[in-house]
Amino acid sequence: MIKGDRMRILLVDDEEELVSTLAERLFFRNIKADWVTSPDDALELAKNNRYDLALLDVKMPKINGFELKKKLTEQHPNMKFIFLTGHGLDKDYPIDISEAEVFNYLAKPCNIDNLIKTITNVLSSNKG
Amino acid sequence: MGWLLKKIFLGVLDMSIFHRIIPKFWHYQENTTVNLKNIGPFEYKPMLNFKRIWKAAIFLIIIVAIIPLISMSYIDYKATQKAVESEFIFQISRLVSNTRRSVSFFFAEHKSALDFTAHNTTFSELNNYKQLAIILDNLEKSFGGFADLGIIDSHGNQKTYVGYHNLKGRDYSKQPWFNEITSTGNYISDVFKGFRDIPHIVVAIKRNLPNDSFFVLRAAIDIKRFNKMLSQLQMSGAGDAFIINNKGILQTPTKDHGKILEKISIPVPEYSSKTQVIKQIDSNGEHLLIGYAYITETPFILMIVKREEKLMKLWHNARKGPILFLAISIIIILFVTLGVTTYLVNQMYLADLRRIRNLHYVEYSNKMASIGRLAAGVAHEINNPLAIINEKAGLINDLFTFQKKYANDPKLAGIVNAIISSVDRCGLITKRLLNFARNDIVRIKTVNIKETINEALAFQEKEAEYKCIIVTLDIPDDIPSIKSDWGKLQQIFLNLISNAIASMENGGNFVIKVIKQDNSLAVMFIDNGCGIPLEDLGHIFEPFFSTKTQQGGTGLGLSITYGLVREIGGSVTVESQIGKGSTFTVFLPLV
Numbered sequence: 001m002i003k004g005d006r007m008r009i010l011l012v013d014d015e016e017e018l019v020s021t022l023a024e025r026l027f028f029r030n031i032k033a034d035w036v037t038s039p040d041d042a043l044e045l046a047k048n049n050r051y052d053l054a055l056l057d058v059k060m061p062k063i064n065g066f067e068l069k070k071k072l073t074e075q076h077p078n079m080k081f082i083f084l085t086g087h088g089l090d091k092d093y094p095i096d097i098s099e100a101e102v103f104n105y106l107a108k109p110c111n112i113d114n115l116i117k118t119i120t121n122v123l124s125s126n127k128g
Numbered sequence: 129m130g131w132l133l134k135k136i137f138l139g140v141l142d143m144s145i146f147h148r149i150i151p152k153f154w155h156y157q158e159n160t161t162v163n164l165k166n167i168g169p170f171e172y173k174p175m176l177n178f179k180r181i182w183k184a185a186i187f188l189i190i191i192v193a194i195i196p197l198i199s200m201s202y203i204d205y206k207a208t209q210k211a212v213e214s215e216f217i218f219q220i221s222r223l224v225s226n227t228r229r230s231v232s233f234f235f236a237e238h239k240s241a242l243d244f245t246a247h248n249t250t251f252s253e254l255n256n257y258k259q260l261a262i263i264l265d266n267l268e269k270s271f272g273g274f275a276d277l278g279i280i281d282s283h284g285n286q287k288t289y290v291g292y293h294n295l296k297g298r299d300y301s302k303q304p305w306f307n308e309i310t311s312t313g314n315y316i317s318d319v320f321k322g323f324r325d326i327p328h329i330v331v332a333i334k335r336n337l338p339n340d341s342f343f344v345l346r347a348a349i350d351i352k353r354f355n356k357m358l359s360q361l362q363m364s365g366a367g368d369a370f371i372i373n374n375k376g377i378l379q380t381p382t383k384d385h386g387k388i389l390e391k392i393s394i395p396v397p398e399y400s401s402k403t404q405v406i407k408q409i410d411s412n413g414e415h416l417l418i419g420y421a422y423i424t425e426t427p428f429i430l431m432i433v434k435r436e437e438k439l440m441k442l443w444h445n446a447r448k449g450p451i452l453f454l455a456i457s458i459i460i461i462l463f464v465t466l467g468v469t470t471y472l473v474n475q476m477y478l479a480d481l482r483r484i485r486n487l488h489y490v491e492y493s494n495k496m497a498s499i500g501r502l503a504a505g506v507a508h509e510i511n512n513p514l515a516i517i518n519e520k521a522g523l524i525n526d527l528f529t530f531q532k533k534y535a536n537d538p539k540l541a542g543i544v545n546a547i548i549s550s551v552d553r554c555g556l557i558t559k560r561l562l563n564f565a566r567n568d569i570v571r572i573k574t575v576n577i578k579e580t581i582n583e584a585l586a587f588q589e590k591e592a593e594y595k596c597i598i599v600t601l602d603i604p605d606d607i608p609s610i611k612s613d614w615g616k617l618q619q620i621f622l623n624l625i626s627n628a629i630a631s632m633e634n635g636g637n638f639v640i641k642v643i644k645q646d647n648s649l650a651v652m653f654i655d656n657g658c659g660i661p662l663e664d665l666g667h668i669f670e671p672f673f674s675t676k677t678q679q680g681g682t683g684l685g686l687s688i689t690y691g692l693v694r695e696i697g698g699s700v701t702v703e704s705q706i707g708k709g710s711t712f713t714v715f716l717p718l719v
Contacts, residue, residue: 018516025523108511108518109511109515109552
């Protein structure tokens with residue numbers, strides 16, 4: 001995050017109604033969020049833009065959130081990620097975390113204040 | 129031997145201790161079939177009839193083990209009995225032969241002596257009293273037993289007589305023996321008791337004279353010599369040796385077959401030129417072995433009678449050892465058979481019980497997993513639209529807050545807030561469902577007991593609310609977290625909580641209490657419900673034990689709870705009083 005700059009976030013979820021509304025709400029809170037409804041579009045968008053953080057749905061058609069994260073990281077090594085999941089919040093979510101990466105999860109439906117807090121945390125703690 | 133078996137077998141069955149050690153499978157069929165009626169897709173049909181297997185096994189083992197043993201023993205018994213018997217028969221036969229030779233010799237000897245005298249001495253010499261007295265004296269000295277001596281002429285008149293009686297001049301011509309000797313040339317009389325009551329026989333021989341006339345030399349012979357010989361025969365089996373004549377009159381004394389000159393009690397054996405041994409039953413029903421031989425040229429039959437029972441007594445005594453051994457073997461076989469069969473069938477029964485329990489546990493687990501997957505699917509699918517509703521309502525709220533456009537309508541703001549809080553509630557429900565769905569995954573992790581109890585309780589919250597049950601949690605804050613299988617723990621708590629709530633009437637009191645002990649946590653579920661009867665208390669953790677089979681209970685809840693507690697290394701106990709309530713305590717290891 002470049003100081004003084006408005007932070008830019010990419011929202012990826014196959015539910016258009018969700019991501020569009022979320023982008024609008026974040027805009028009210030001074031966060032510029034672009035949204036797409038498919039991983040392909042996300043990669044396309046990420047080619048030409050720089051995002052501080054991506055909010056990804058775990059379960060999407062074709063490729064899931066974790067795979068998308070890998071591909072985005074290849075393009076933008078400094079990009080941070082938060083995952084949204086409909087599977088409930090659980091620290092021991094039984095999806096293979098073989099690379100021992102610490103992911104940030106948010107359960108659907110989530111409170112907007114929680115989301116802002118998590119975004120701020122991720123961007124500040126994982127600086128550099 | 130059959131009665132013995134029967135007695136032992138019935139004895140074993142009748143023993144009161146048998147009722148105490150009666151194996152578990154004995155009443156298996158009756159009890160289980162009733163309880164197994166309502167258990168759902170697994171229509172349990174008892175595969176094995178344990179009582180019948182037990183009976184068949186016992187029966188077969190007894191047949192293959194004991195019957196050959198008894199048969200062999202019986203055959204051996206009969207064979208040896210026969211061998212011993214023929215040995216005795218052979219002994220008797222030999223003894224009779226030998227004795228007959230001696231007896232024959234006695235008669236032949238005395239007859240030959242008379243014969244020699246008759247030929248060696250002239251009639252006139254014999255007719256001389258003095259000469260005859262000398263001859264008698266010499267005969268007595270040489271052969272013994274000669275009691276008197278007399279000469280009888282061809283007309284049957286006693287011409288000369290030396291002896292105790294005065295028989296001179298007696299006429300024998302009308303007597304049968306005189307006729308017999310006239311034709312045959314010699315004669316041996318039956319025994320008679322003469323002077324001084326001494327048994328004698330008369331031996332007479334005929335000597336032809338040149339003038340076609342003849343005389344008879346007649347002597348009475350004392351037979352005590354062969355009486356002595358007969359009585360001195362060493363015999364086993366209460367043996368008795370004696371002589372009878374061909375009319376069955378005893379000629380010598382006997383031990384127990386009558387007095388001399390009496391008629392013998394057993395029938396006269398039929399004629400045979402050889403030594404014979406026959407079996408007979410006497411008037412007392414005793415089995416006799418009778419050896420006999422007709423003594424040639426005499427009216428006498430030598431008999432040796434032995435009592436079979438006495439003879440066999442020794443052998444019977446010798447047989448006691450093997451018979452005792454047989455009896456002990458049979459008893460041991462019976463006990464070992466009973467013990468081993470009972471043990472094995474009981475093991476089969478227990479294995480079958482375990483099999484059924486596992487089957488149902490698998491069924492239960494599958495059911496729970498299916499419910500879990502269904503719940504997770506539903507929750508996940510609901511979460512997505514829920515998230516949209518949440519964001520949309522949030523956006524409306526944002527519009528109020530950030531754009532102030534609609535802020536002057538407090539009613540609208542209230543509606544939006546109501547939507548958001550309802551979404552929150554829905555979110556809570558779907559989260560709970562998702563947590564529940566994760567039960568089928570076995571994972572050991574750090575578990576906070578209070579949280580887990582609260583989560584389990586949340587599923588029964590509404591039920592408790594409807595029944596106005598007051599739920600009290602008494603969980604101190606210093607209760608440590610434990611490492612355990614969270615999913616199993618939650619199922620255990622869920623089962624116990626739902627049981628407790630089901631057992632209570634409206635307005636009950638339900639307390640969940642956690643106490644830290646030395647190396648375990650005691651989680652107590654205390655209800656004041658209907659309680660459990662004392663006689664059922666020992667069975668409630670057994671599979672299929674249910675008092676609610678009529679209401680669709682499977683009787684598996686507590687047995688599965690018990691199994692789960694055991695799987696996570698804990699234990700569960702129960703205390704209950706009818707009408708006052710029950711307390712289930714789960715002990716969880718702290719380490």
